[in-house]
Amino acid sequence: MSDKLDGKPLADKMRPCDLNDYMGQNKVLGKNTMLRSLLHSNDIPSIILWGPPGCGKTTLAHIIAKNTPKSSCRFVTLSATSASTNDVREVIKQAQNEQRLFKRKTILFVDEIHRFNKTQQDTFLPHVECGTITLIGATTENPSFQVNTALLSRCRVIVLEKLSVQAMEAILMRAVNSLGIKVIKEGEQPDCSSSDVSETVFVEMQALSTLAHLCDGDARTGLNGLQLSIQARLAGGKDPLKHGIIIKEDHVKEGLQRSHILYDRAGEEHYNCISALHKSMRGSDQNASLYWLGRMLEGGEDPLYVARRLVRFASEDVGLADPLALTQAVSTYQACHLIGMPECDVILAQCVMYLAQAPKSIVVYSAYNKVKNCLKNYKGPLPPVPLHLRNAPTKLMKDLGYGNGYKYNPMFTEPVDQTYMPDEMKGISFV
Structure with missing residues (x-):
């Protein structure tokens, strides 16, 4: 068992290579969907894959790569977290040569495409437009905010959803089966009839179900949490006279250790x-x-x-x-x-x-919005402040009539008949 868990993370080892093993995105990749038909016919349009972490964006790109005929198309991968504009230009230059010399198309997969700034994204525009490259971008951010409008108009946005609990359970079951782990019911004692039962790893179904609920639809988190739980139990040793190693609910909770809720402060x-x-x-x-x-x-x-x-x-x-x-x-x-x-x-x-x-x-909110709209849509210069409402700190201003005729309200016992709006605004009410 330990040799199966060494090296690469379990999430990478379990990455499916075929659409039939791709789980949880039936809305966009189910039978008879347009995208599935295009993938089967190898007629891949430029697309932006948008979805939360661990929902299968990169996996889908790898499936496209593995199922694309190498004779007619080449697949290139870049990560926007490490690639520069020069890297992009070099890929485009190679794509132009491939197209001119060998009539081969180039599919460019850019992971975390939202990390490219607007200028870097502009590099793709003419080459996507003329078909030199077919662009597949993956992003966890809303493309409306993070991808250039011009580039977005040349790509089809595919929205991938957070994986359901049922999909996560299926993914985890596929993983334990590939690792040779036997699934048992909660509290069930493993079958001890086999002489090598002490060398076997078991996992309770409740543990898998709990893991599927806690990983928040993120397959990467779920699979790596399962791997860590198994490794921790293997490192802790076992009693060969009893029942091998059993992975229980508490073990997967400890392995996952989810200390935060999925939340993007900037997205x-x-x-x-x-x-x-x-x-x-x-x-x-x-x-x-x-x-x-x-x-x-x-x-x-x-x-x-x-x-x-x-x-x-x-x-x-x-x-x-x-x-x-x-x-x-x-x-x-x-x-x-x-x-x-x-x-x-x-x-x-x-x-x-x-x-x-x-x-x-919302009286205040509505009233002030009316004021803003009035000022925004007013035709011509705004009307001047009436003379009797103006401030008159200097003699010149007083001589010009500033403040002349103003009635100081607190000095009157009766209501004061006085206008406060410009003559051009009489009759307009905001409240």
Whole structure:
């Protein structure tokens, strides 16, 4: 067993080479799907594979490489984490030679393509356009934000989903079968009739199920967690008189040691979660609001970022319905700034619950938006400030009539009849 686990990570060893072994992406690669038909016919378009870590982006590219006829096409791999613009140009130069001399197409796979800056991405444009290369890019970031619009328009975006628990269980079962590990039920004692049972590794089905749930749809995490669990048990030794080595639920939990929640502070998930928090508070759902807050904080989000968003929410969505909400939010920001994480998590939770419970009003938000639209769409020069409202700090300004006729409201016991809007804006109401 130990010789099967030496060397490369299990996730790399178990990378499938055929579409029939590729699991968990039936929406885009199931039977009768367009992409599957194109792959079978070796008519590969330029594509961007977008999905979370461990969902099969690189694996799919390797399958394409292994199933592409070498006589008519060559497959080149680059990683944007280490490749330079010169590396890209060299690949393109070789592709041009291959096309001109041998009539062979070049498929260029660029892993982590979002790590190329906009200028580097521009290098691909004319060559993808004229067919010198077929580009396959893989990214965990939203291509709308991270890939040039011009390049994006020349590629088809394939969205790969986080692997389901069922898909993860199938992947783990394939791995244990390839390693010769026997699966048993929880609490079941292995069959001791074989003389070499003490040399056998067993794994409880519950352990595989737990691993499938905990790896968050990431096949790489799941397989490497399984490998680490087995290696740890092998290193711990066994009693040859009993039942060999049994991998249990506690062992895979220890092997996985997931200390953080999958969360990208700089990517799309960042914006998705804050949007979900904002909308949950707007909908007065305390339960969901706390959940999304937890997803962000436990994933490593900056608490001051969340606090700033709560200050905005207090005015935008609660507003005059509860003016104290703004005081609560500002105090929360100050407290978070003072003590930081992890102590400020409960302070943020208190504010989130307060804002979710608070009555909602968008009167101020709507009124100010009307003002912005009015200023933006006003035809001609903006009207001057009426003379009676102008400041008159100098004699010249007073002589010009600045402030002349202004009625100081506190000096009158009756309501003052006085206009405060320019004549050109009379009759326009924002509230």
